[in-house]
Amino acid sequence: xxxxxxxxxAMADEIRSGRLPIGSKLPSIRQITTQHGxxxxxxxxxxxxxxxxxxxxxxxRSGYFVTPGASVAPVxxxxxxxxxxxxxxxxxxxxxxVLQATKHVGAVxxxxxxxxxxxxxxxxxxxxxxxxARTLNPWSTVADLPPGNEHLRRQIALRYVGAGIASPIDNxxxxxxxxxxxxxxxxxxxxxxxxxxxxxxxxxxxxQAIERLDLRALEIPVDPVTGLDLDALAAALDKHPVRAxxxxxxxxxxxxxxxTDDKKRALVELLTAHDVPLIEDDVYQELHFxxxxxxxAKAFDTKGLVMHCSSFSKTLAPGYRIGWVSAGRxxxxxxxxxxxxxxxxxxxxxxxxxxxxxYGGYDKHLRxxxxxxKSQLSSxxxxxxxxxxxxxxxxxxSGGYFIWIELPDAIDAMALHQRAIEHGISIAPxxxxxxxxxxxxxxxxxxxxxxxxxxxxAIRTLGDILVDPEMxxxxxxxxxCAADTEPTDGI
Amino acid sequence: xxxxxxxxxAMADEIRSGRLPIGSKLPSIRQITTQHGxxxxxxxxxxxxxxxxxxxxxxxRSGYFVTPGASVAPVxxxxxxxxxxxxxxxxxxxxxxVLQATKHVGAVxxxxxxxxxxxxxxxxxxxxxxxxARTLNPWSTVADLPPGNEHLRRQIALRYVGAGIASPIDNxxxxxxxxxxxxxxxxxxxxxxxxxxxxxxxxxxxxQAIERLDLRALEIPVDPVTGLDLDALAAALDKHPVRAxxxxxxxxxxxxxxxTDDKKRALVELLTAHDVPLIEDDVYQELHFxxxxxxxAKAFDTKGLVMHCSSFSKTLAPGYRIGWVSAGRxxxxxxxxxxxxxxxxxxxxxxxxxxxxxYGGYDKHLRxxxxxxKSQLSSxxxxxxxxxxxxxxxxxxSGGYFIWIELPDAIDAMALHQRAIEHGISIAPxxxxxxxxxxxxxxxxxxxxxxxxxxxxAIRTLGDILVDPEMxxxxxxxxxCAADTEPTDGI
Numbered sequence: 001x002x003x004x005x006x007x008x009x010a011m012a013d014e015i016r017s018g019r020l021p022i023g024s025k026l027p028s029i030r031q032i033t034t035q036h037g038x039x040x041x042x043x044x045x046x047x048x049x050x051x052x053x054x055x056x057x058x059x060x061r062s063g064y065f066v067t068p069g070a071s072v073a074p075v076x077x078x079x080x081x082x083x084x085x086x087x088x089x090x091x092x093x094x095x096x097x098v099l100q101a102t103k104h105v106g107a108v109x110x111x112x113x114x115x116x117x118x119x120x121x122x123x124x125x126x127x128x129x130x131x132x133a134r135t136l137n138p139w140s141t142v143a144d145l146p147p148g149n150e151h152l153r154r155q156i157a158l159r160y161v162g163a164g165i166a167s168p169i170d171n172x173x174x175x176x177x178x179x180x181x182x183x184x185x186x187x188x189x190x191x192x193x194x195x196x197x198x199x200x201x202x203x204x205x206x207x208q209a210i211e212r213l214d215l216r217a218l219e220i221p222v223d224p225v226t227g228l229d230l231d232a233l234a235a236a237l238d239k240h241p242v243r244a245x246x247x248x249x250x251x252x253x254x255x256x257x258x259x260t261d262d263k264k265r266a267l268v269e270l271l272t273a274h275d276v277p278l279i280e281d282d283v284y285q286e287l288h289f290x291x292x293x294x295x296x297a298k299a300f301d302t303k304g305l306v307m308h309c310s311s312f313s314k315t316l317a318p319g320y321r322i323g324w325v326s327a328g329r330x331x332x333x334x335x336x337x338x339x340x341x342x343x344x345x346x347x348x349x350x351x352x353x354x355x356x357x358x359y360g361g362y363d364k365h366l367r368x369x370x371x372x373x374k375s376q377l378s379s380x381x382x383x384x385x386x387x388x389x390x391x392x393x394x395x396x397x398s399g400g401y402f403i404w405i406e407l408p409d410a411i412d413a414m415a416l417h418q419r420a421i422e423h424g425i426s427i428a429p430x431x432x433x434x435x436x437x438x439x440x441x442x443x444x445x446x447x448x449x450x451x452x453x454x455x456x457x458a459i460r461t462l463g464d465i466l467v468d469p470e471m472x473x474x475x476x477x478x479x480x481c482a483a484d485t486e487p488t489d490g491i
Numbered sequence: 492x493x494x495x496x497x498x499x500x501a502m503a504d505e506i507r508s509g510r511l512p513i514g515s516k517l518p519s520i521r522q523i524t525t526q527h528g529x530x531x532x533x534x535x536x537x538x539x540x541x542x543x544x545x546x547x548x549x550x551x552r553s554g555y556f557v558t559p560g561a562s563v564a565p566v567x568x569x570x571x572x573x574x575x576x577x578x579x580x581x582x583x584x585x586x587x588x589v590l591q592a593t594k595h596v597g598a599v600x601x602x603x604x605x606x607x608x609x610x611x612x613x614x615x616x617x618x619x620x621x622x623x624a625r626t627l628n629p630w631s632t633v634a635d636l637p638p639g640n641e642h643l644r645r646q647i648a649l650r651y652v653g654a655g656i657a658s659p660i661d662n663x664x665x666x667x668x669x670x671x672x673x674x675x676x677x678x679x680x681x682x683x684x685x686x687x688x689x690x691x692x693x694x695x696x697x698x699q700a701i702e703r704l705d706l707r708a709l710e711i712p713v714d715p716v717t718g719l720d721l722d723a724l725a726a727a728l729d730k731h732p733v734r735a736x737x738x739x740x741x742x743x744x745x746x747x748x749x750x751t752d753d754k755k756r757a758l759v760e761l762l763t764a765h766d767v768p769l770i771e772d773d774v775y776q777e778l779h780f781x782x783x784x785x786x787x788a789k790a791f792d793t794k795g796l797v798m799h800c801s802s803f804s805k806t807l808a809p810g811y812r813i814g815w816v817s818a819g820r821x822x823x824x825x826x827x828x829x830x831x832x833x834x835x836x837x838x839x840x841x842x843x844x845x846x847x848x849x850y851g852g853y854d855k856h857l858r859x860x861x862x863x864x865k866s867q868l869s870s871x872x873x874x875x876x877x878x879x880x881x882x883x884x885x886x887x888x889s890g891g892y893f894i895w896i897e898l899p900d901a902i903d904a905m906a907l908h909q910r911a912i913e914h915g916i917s918i919a920p921x922x923x924x925x926x927x928x929x930x931x932x933x934x935x936x937x938x939x940x941x942x943x944x945x946x947x948x949a950i951r952t953l954g955d956i957l958v959d960p961e962m963x964x965x966x967x968x969x970x971x972c973a974a975d976t977e978p979t980d981g982i
Contacts, residue, residue: 044653058655096827099636117629126624129839133617138608141810145590162535164549176667176812176833183832192683192705208831214683319632319838321667336587340699341674342667346837347810348620 003038008046015055015066026056026064094432095204098417108458111417111426115401115448117318119372121365125317125352128360132351144347146338147331148174148324152354156324165299167308167326173335174324174345178283178311181325183209184341185279185307186244188333190215194243197236199228201404201433201442203253203281206246210435217435218242224395224404227257230266237274244277250294251284254433254444255404256397258294268300277330278306283323286315286366288399289374304328312353315366320349372450373401379451380459387463401448407441411471416443419465425458494529499537506546506557517547517555585923586695589908599949602908602917606892606939608809610863612856616808616843619851623842635838637829638822639665639815643845647815656790658799658817664826665815665836669774669802672816674700675832676770676798677735679824681706685734688727690719692895692924692933694744694772697737701926708926709733715886715895718748721757728765735768741785742775745924745935746895747888749785759791768821769797774814777806777857779890780865795819803844806857811840863941864892870942871950878954892939898932902962907934910956916949 014020027035032043047064050056056064098111109116140149147153153172160167175181182205190196192214198206200219210217218236221229228247236242249259249267259267271278282296298308307330311323322345327334338344356362377396380403384394391408407413413429420427428446430439449455465471505511518526523534538555541547547555589602600607631640638644644663651658666672673696681687683705689697691710701708709727712720719738727733740750740758750758762769773787789799798821802814813836818825829835847853868887871894875885882899898904904920911918919937921930940946956962 044649047652058652058657063655096830099830112633114633117632120629122627122629123625126621126627126839129624130617130621133620134614136613136617136810138611138613141608142603142605144810158535161538161549164554166549176837179831180833187703205831212678212828212831319627319635319835321833321835321837337703339587339590340670340696340703342671342812342833344810344812346667346812346840348617348843349837349840352839 003042007032007036007038007042008050011046011050012055015050020066022066024066026066028063094414094429095208098426098428098432106424107421108425108454109449110420110445110455110458110462111428112446112448113428114318115314115373115446116450118450119369119448120316120318121360124360125320125356128356129320129348129352132353132355133348136348136351140351141347144350145344146173146335148172148345149347149350149354152322152350152357153324155354155357160326163293163295163299165296167298171304171326171328171331172324173327173331173338174322174350175309175311175338176321176323176342176345177313178281178309178323179205180338180342181307181309181311181323182206182246182279182281184334184337185277185309185325185327185330186210186215186246187213187337188307188327188330189244189277189279191243195240197233197242197245197247198435199247199252200435201254201430201439202246203248204432206281207435209246215243219435222252222255222257224255224257224406227252227255227259227263228267230263230270233267234270237270237276242274242276244279245271246279246281247297248281248284249297250282251287251397251400251402253281253284253400254402254428254430256395256400256402258398259297261295261300264295264297265300268297268306272301272303272305276305280306280308282308282310283314284400285310287370287373287401289370289377290398294399298326301328304330307334315369316356316362317349317353320353321346322349322353370399373399373448376401376447376449376451377403379456380445380447383456383459387460389463389466392466401446403445403447405443405445407443407466409441411441411466413440413443415471416462416465419468419471420462423458423461423465425461427462494533498523498527498529498533499541502537502541503546506541511557513557515557517557519554585905585920586699589917589919589923597915598912599916599945600940601911601936601946601949601953602919603937603939604919605809606805606864606937607941609941610860610939611807611809612851615851616811616847619847620811620839620843623844623846624839627839627842631842632838635841636835637664637826639663639836640838640841640845643813643841643848644815646845646848651817654784654786654790656787658789662795662817662819662822663815664818664822664829665813665841666800666802666829667812667814667833667836668804669772669800669814670696671829671833672798672800672802672814673697673737673770673772675825675828676768676800676816676818676821677701677706677737678704678828679798679818679821680735680768680770682734686731688724688733688736688738689926690738690743691926692745692921692930693737694739695923697772698926700737706734710926713743713746713748715746715748715897718743718746718750718754719758721754721761724758725761728761728767733765733767735770736762737770737772738788739772739775740788741773742778742888742891742893744772744775744891745893745919745921747886747891747893749889750788752786752791755786755788756791759788759797763792763794763796767796768819771797771799773799773801774805775891776801778861778864778892780861780868781889785890789817792819795821798825806860807847807853808840808844811844812837813840813844861890864890864939867892867938867940867942868894870947871936871938874947874950878951880954880957883957892937894936894938896934896936898934898957900932902932902957904931904934906962907953907956910959910962911953914949914952914956916952918953 029043057067058064153169156172157169186209195216195218196210197218197220199222220233249264251258280297285293296308298306306328308326392405394403394405417427417429428444430442431437520534548558549555644660647663648660677700686707686709687701688709688711690713711724740755742749771788776784787799789797799817883896885894885896908918908920919935921933922928
């Protein structure tokens, strides 16, 4: 026990025994310092604990007093809410409930948006971070304001060149992860009330951003095998004043589908014809199971219409919060929005990632990471075939770490989610991925964690729940995961 | 010269000599690798340089070609724009032009918003960052999602307790610096079209955020001696449906004025009576020259209406981008907005600051920093008295590192700004700090840099410019810095 905890406990005893009665003023910090021979910060920490326990309360500048609740034994604030907390069926609550469930280290994280942090070279990265921080030019705290650390942007530009893509270093703006890159890009090209085309099913963060910025979502169907429905998009562009598109072209979240190069080219041509910018979320680009990295739509962009967003969070450095956007003709606007909202990404973190990219062996790490995901996918497929009902269907993704599963029509993924969290298992139910809460019978599972008996058991448990007659009784909707041929108008 | 630079120069010679003619295809990366005995990444880096020089261009997947512009000698892209670049008189351009000017390490940074990075314990911090990163639990990349690293939030909560302020740890959300805390707080309580009360003069970031979120600014006068005009605020609250206030109560930017405790209490009571939330920007709280840290308005808040925003950027760790908000009743909303927009603050940076706060000697560093600013302020006052025209007036601040100067009425601060940057000196002209471009004859100077002959010379130069007859000829506006008794309605 720390010194301050010892002190806090001693004082708590004084309070509970009544020697320090309710409403009485506690000794001053100086008195305690002298009396107990401890430092001022120890007393402060102890008082803080007592306050947290609900035993004392600070009154403005006059000191600390024993609270009326002090006679009962202190109850520790529960550290986190119960996994089984009921989830309301609206996008934000649903998304936050699933995110909250994935914060429980104990839960089997099949619903998580993140791969296992154990797959990343965190100690090698710490070395690069240390190197970056120790050799940081103090003036870089000013010089590395957006667009960002030049060494890092050069390394990012090199990876574009390696893929045969022209992305001048001056078009790269470093951000707090891809999520900020996407949000800034969306802000750069829209005003409240504008219409934005998104995928259905698609990444819920797009829907949240649209809601937050008072935009309107137009959902374009995504087929789990062929991807975005370009005809539906073309029809939507003809019919509606679409101001921007937010799409994932590679290993799409949640379906895992990747557009062919021909489709990517056609997509860019279509948007160019309508002069509509594309916010391209390409965070899984490096996680390909095939031999070469798939191209982004950005590779076919000649007009600077594509804002290509990515990060190191899913491939190298979870938690460092370093991403970027290559923002084409919108670069200056994005850069200004960055300056206005969060000023800059963490400067030592930028320097650390730059150092790692140059010296840490990124490509070797990526090969290992891809192999891990690939092998975990195999195990996942075996388990799914073994434990899921015969009528469950899925498409095998060629990269990333998500698999999208269509369950029998009578299954309600929300009820499954509820039952699963009761068993300490998180899943991502289909309705999270649509503004209209479609995909009631679909779920997204994460295979980004080293395979284990616990995961195998979790899949078996899901299979057991699915054949429980009660599950069918709770099914309220009967929608298919198959893409409609008409765009769902979410306006 | 690096290996890739050598290779790039050799190939540039081939191109310029015409041995590799315009339009011709470059050898494949594999060919060069074999031919020159260098690695693939060396070739990629060289090609990247050649591309940056404008000598070659990547065509989608088919390879690299010599560009039509290749016969002329390559011109290095200028690293940054000229200091003397013309500044348009609208808030955003003006602010960005001044920010841009402060990025020039060579310029005398009297217009900078930042203190000198040399005054911070960057190497001791790097040690803490290393400690934080090396001992990071890999799962913290998930567990430290908002509200943020618990160790850090506990340390922040302790500093509130030390000031006698009740701020439960659960109300503290860690952000990417105070700027994000302020922006998230504003988003949490407003919708497009809402009216927000701001100070005039006030921090331009408030105006930028209001512009960005399609809100409307209502300017409340700030007197450089007594601070915010509470009567004007009361009248504004009666007349307009004000949805939020964004104020600095301590060492206000730009005037440096601090409200008395009585005024802070009255402010909170007034806002409580109208149920209007206060976004309190308190980033300079620790930079007091007096014996004790001034209280924030938050100390008088009993209803959870005050969102108290601060950071370590101005006191300890510039560039780490770690700030926070103690958000009262709006905590959950702020936390969700954080999750939706930038997910989390850099996790190793959070751990590093937490480690420093516990072991690094923050209070000792703060004493040194305050002493440095105090002595720099003395030097600044001596120089101002010596070099500025007799009719220039200023109020001596009791903390922070800004001094707000009212120049003779005939002076146009915009013209002074323009002339100053021609001399390699940045200043912050008054119109930056008002939606209505008032304070034409005022400037804000930064004394956060160790005093030097260069700064002394810069003040002398400003004095020389001010007595130049041309300056008076360019003056176009004749407004006073003195606060109006009526609020300026910027709607």
